[in-house]
Amino acid sequence: MIAPHSSPGSHPAPADDDGGHGVAKRRFLRDAAVSAGDEPRRGFIRRALAGYERTRDAQQARFRDYEQARDAASLAKWTAVNHLDELLPRFEAAFTANGGVVHWARDAAEARRIVLDLVHAAGAKAVIKSKCMTSEEIHLNAALEAEGYAVVESDLGEFIQQLRGEPPYHFVFPCMHVRRDEISALFSEHLGSQPTSDPEQLTMIARRHMRRLYVEADVGITGANFLVAETGQISITENEGNARLTAGLPRVHIAIAGIEKVIERVDDLAVLLPMLATAGTGQPLTCYNTLYAGPRRAGECDGPEEMHLVLLDNRRTTLLADAEQRDALHCIRCGACLNVCPIFKNVGGFTYGTTYQGPIGSVITPHLRGLAEWNHLSGASSLCGACSAACPVRIDIHHHLLHNRRNAARTAPDRRERFGHRVFAFVAARPWLFALAGRLGRLTLPLAKRLRPPLLREWLSSRDLPPAPRRSFRSQWRARRGA
Amino acid sequence: MSDSDPQRSARDTILARVREALAVPAPLPHLAHAPAPPAGGLAILPAEAARPWLPDGGDTPEERMRILVDNLGKLRAVVHRVPDLTAAAELVFAVARQRDWKRVAYHDHPLVVPLLAGVPCATHGVDGAAAHGAAAAKDALEACDAGISACEALVSQTGSILVSSATCGGRGLSVVPHVHLVIATADQIVATLADALALVRRRHAGALPSMLSFITGPSRTGDIERILVLGAHGPRELVVVIVG
Incomplete structure (x- = not known):
């Protein structure tokens, strides 16, 4: 089954692409x-x-039929992705009716420009962010900082990574590679806190530091886990409450999401949210699963005055x-x-x-x-x-x-690889040649192990070469069948 | 912004790319079981069909109560069951005194107001009169020891509390103070997330609240060495008082 696909590399490499040439x-x-x-x-x-595996397994066991629930989640996403042409405009209309504004971004540069313009228009000084992988994808923080805005990541793991000057190590557990003593030293250096080896105290140091920032920030930037076409709501999944505060306290809320996040109906969340929590962290549901439908409404006592959503393509199409x-x-x-x-x-x-x-x-x-x-x-x-x-x-x-x-x-075929496969095909199609090559191999293997010729050196650098059998498989096979 | 030319062309370009891409159909995913026939909407398998496969929420009020209390306990929330609102008020009074609360935030709700009549500390109402958006209002909420709110529903399946910005004190009350105390009646318990979503859609038909939040236990993080810590940014303690 070979589906036609737009050939890789048919788009010019985006400006954000790093490297090139291997x-x-x-x-x-x-x-x-x-x-x-x-x-x-x-x-x-x-x-x-x-x-993680233990808690996840225990959580899966609470499903009455986890495999069928996977089917349902899979089909909900299949349906959405295969009807994006219909669902994206439907979502846009519903989101707009809720009082939000949708912005479309073809690529990372366009998305950055949109967010920068919104932050500028808000007259913002400080920006608070909750975890948002699309913002990592478009390198938003660097762009905001370059224009003089103070940006703070509020998710604990992302905050630690921001202080370390590193990207997330894992897109759900951003600082899972960092030991507590390293975090303690980091907080001492940047926040002036007393050293401690207690994860709880470390968490409280970050909590205290962040509290003022939620109140002072003019703009809150979040991601979105699901965009509900039926109701124009966006769904944000988190554990810490930082996304709730980021979307709740600042005057302007900007969310950034890939176009593939659209789902058809709000009911799909009844399946997708438990699946996300179970597979992600082994929880029945993460601590906060929040649906936002536009900015604060008349009669509500708080919430942002503006809500924006940046819909990002960036080659998802x-x-x-x-x-x-x-x-x-x-x-x-x-x-x-x-x-x-x-x-x-x-x-x-x-x-x-x-x-x-x-x-x-x-x-x-x-x-x-x-x-x-x-x-x-x-x-x-x-x-x-x-x-x-x-x-x-x-x-x-x-x-x-x-x-x-x-x-x-x-x-982009690799010439050496293709040559190698041709030689193998030639040899393998001729039993006498295959047997001869095998015999040569068995004889020269101990020598090759000692001499480490260039062809084998890379392979041997991280692997042991087992001793060669004295007789070929075919001759052993014949001997056993004869016996 | 959205009316400007670059935006229109970005929208048109992306939608054109999407339509072009979808011209080639994708095969259905490999499923463990044959999908049910279509029934309304685009979805081949309605979410409602998934109900018997998801974790059990209970078929009777007694079962739902048992599962809910069990789940809340596992989530490290504190549950109190009281016979009536008078008993709830006594409980809140005792907790406020014991914890030496100086100030509690609340919003105007028939279940919440009776709790505050004799509460031994100052109260701060976040409804209506609060100077919206002002740093002062946020600071006032921040200075409270606890937030007391009602909820839209309790979900036994996951041990969740569904709050909304419309009837549960806006966005901040349930997440800014260090303690969130929820007052609910036993008949607010529903079995599943789907039931809770259906309920709020009936209740707020035509104008969904700008925020609906399923709160499942006190705020938590595992970001430091994957060790569970409560009270990351939101409330460290979640107290659920169920009346009846």
Whole structure:
């Protein structure tokens, strides 16, 4: 089944794309080697994620039929994504009727411009943000700071990453790689707090610091997990209450969301919210799941005077045009595929060099930022399928990594690889030659192990070569059948 | 902004890309079970069909109460069941005295007002008269030890409290003070999220509140070494008083 797809690279690379000419791949290989060798940090990540799997499994067990609920969630997203042409205008009309303003952004630069103009028009000095991966995608903070606005991330993990000057390590658990003593030192340095090893005290330091900022900020920027076409509401999922405060206290609320976040009906949330919480963090529901329908209404005692939504394409339509991989747009960003991925656990979040890390990031990044530069991520997989098994909306993640490999081989074949496959095909089609090659291999393997010729050196650098059997498989087979 | 030319062309460009992209149909996802036949709307499988697969919310009022109280306990919320509003007022009085509350925020609601008649501390009403948007109003709310509100519904399935900006004191009351005390009657308990959503849509037909929030336990974070800490930014304590 090969669906026609707009060929990767048919759009000019966006200005926000970094690297080019294999820079991203070289960086990936370098960082992966460093991270994989950092055993203490890997152990730390593994322990943090072991707890996740236990609570998630317990939560899944509370469903009367989790697999069927996955079907329902999958179909709700399939329906929405495959009717985006109908649902986007419907959402826009309903959102506008609620008193909000929709802004359409073709790419990252346009989205940044829209937000900057809104912040400027609001006469804002300070901006408070709650967790928003689309804002990471468009590098919003740097743009706001460049124009002189003070921007503070209010989500604890994002705040820690902001102080560290790092992007999120994991798109749901932004600072899961940071130890508490590092956080304590960071807070001492930036906030002047007393050192402590108690996570609760550390959380309270951030809480106290943030409280004033919610009151003082003129603009609150949030993401959105779902956009409900039927009612024009946006749904925001969180645990800390920081998004509630960000959307509740400042005078202007700006939300940024990808176009694929639209769902048809508010009832779909009755399935999608529990699935998101279960797969994301093993909770029955996250602490706050909030539906916003425009700014404060007459008779309500607080809330923003203006509400804006920036609808971001930024090459999502490129992925949409690939019918074979369109379901990657069903992603609800729960992070489950990262949490179970052996590659993520070993190379860590930064190694990917992408806004969206892990298996789903490896699937969508080549579409959002160019297959030629990002195909190496398709190889960063053992194809074990743990990601697909964990996905609450049944995205066929590991097969899409294979699809990306195939598409990359078609559009930009690797000459050495192709030559290698040709040679293999030639040899494998001739039994006498295959047997001869096998014999040569068995004889020269111990020597190759010692000499480490260039062809094998890279492979041997991180792997043991098992001893060669004395006899070929075919001769052993014949001997056993004869016996 | 949205009427300016670049915006119109951005909208048209994106919608044109979407239409072009969708000209090629995508296969249905690989499902564990055959989907039910279509019934209204675009969805092949109505969300209502998912009801028997989701966590149980209980079929009778007694079951719903049991599941709700159980779930709230697991979420580390504090639940009090009282026979009537007089008993609820006594409870709130005792809590306020014991915790030495200086000032509580509330909003005007038939369930909330009787609780405050004899409460041993100052009260701060957030409805109507509050100078909207002013930093002073936010500071006043911030200075309160607790926020007392009613709710739209309680959801047994998930242990959630559904509040709205229309009838539960706006956006700040349930999230700014360090303690959120919710007063509800037993007949406000519904089984599922879908039931709660249906209920608010009936109640606010034609004009949905600008905010509807499912609150599921006190504010929490696991951002530091994945260790659970309560009271990240919102209330550290969630107290639910159920009357009847």
